[in-house]
Amino acid sequence: MPNSLKAKIRTIPNWPKPGIMFRDITTLIQDNEGFKHLLDLLYERYKSFSIGKVAGIEARGFIIGSALADRLGVGFVPVRKKGKLPAGTIQEEYEKEYGSDIIEIHKDAIKPDERILLIDDLVATGGTALAACKLIKKAGGNIVECGFVVDLPELGGRKKIEDAGFKTFHLVGFEGE
């Protein structure tokens, strides 16, 4: 049950700045039963989706995305911050609260029309995940879905991603708490 996952996620008030209730998945991930359960639920969701590869967003998306890729028997593509990937890359720029940021994937990471599952730990405003969707599309891939462990619906990220034409899924939501 996703509720038992939720109970293993720690909330840190006022981090990284005052007013933010930070949802910390490390307590879930470091828990033997919790981590297995999380992967069981994601595998159940995606086992029949004919996923070609899993892409994960740096850095917590690597933790969940790579284990899920292994469960699904497919490769893993890291979506990284600018300057971290050594070979030729494709970039996507996006606006943040203050200024803009750039994410990258390797040019050769995705085959034409490959079915890509994008994974991150949490969707808040959705800026990075939406940029990752556009980046993967630009690289020639098809985003099957964006899967998150945690959704913060009050921040509207999932709606923004869906309004842009991409599907989303999440296991746990935090709203008004």
Added chain:
Amino acid sequence: MPNSLKAKIRTIPNWPKPGIMFRDITTLIQDNEGFKHLLDLLYERYKSFSIGKVAGIEARGFIIGSALADRLGVGFVPVRKKGKLPAGTIQEEYEKEYGSDIIEIHKDAIKPDERILLIDDLVATGGTALAACKLIKKAGGNIVECGFVVDLPELGGRKKIEDAGFKTFHLVGFEGE
């Protein structure tokens, strides 16, 4: 066979700076058969080691460490750069080529005497991995072994880690090439 892994690792000359032959594991990780094979070999190595948790070093160590943790049915502990973990941490400082760096884990990530497998993609000079070993020991854990995909023996990192009393293992070595 580790040799078939080696063939899937890309070498990028002069990255991140002139004179460095960068061994890029993303080509292995994104390859469906390669990623599965890598995990098969690591699982074979560690399935009978009674591992309590896997710790992985940010960020490429997350990719391999978390999938291996899932294979082993245990939780995953991220070893992160300073300032990335939201709750109370334990730190370890270590010297780099220019200046020093700090890595952290959450204080509550490791149980007393828990058997920890430390994973990273590559060992070069070994500074970060040795600091991670000391950090985990400081947190009360026992390092069962440090497992790497790639060793660069000319840089002496594995020897340095072993001289400090920790065991190491690697699947692929690059020497004089």
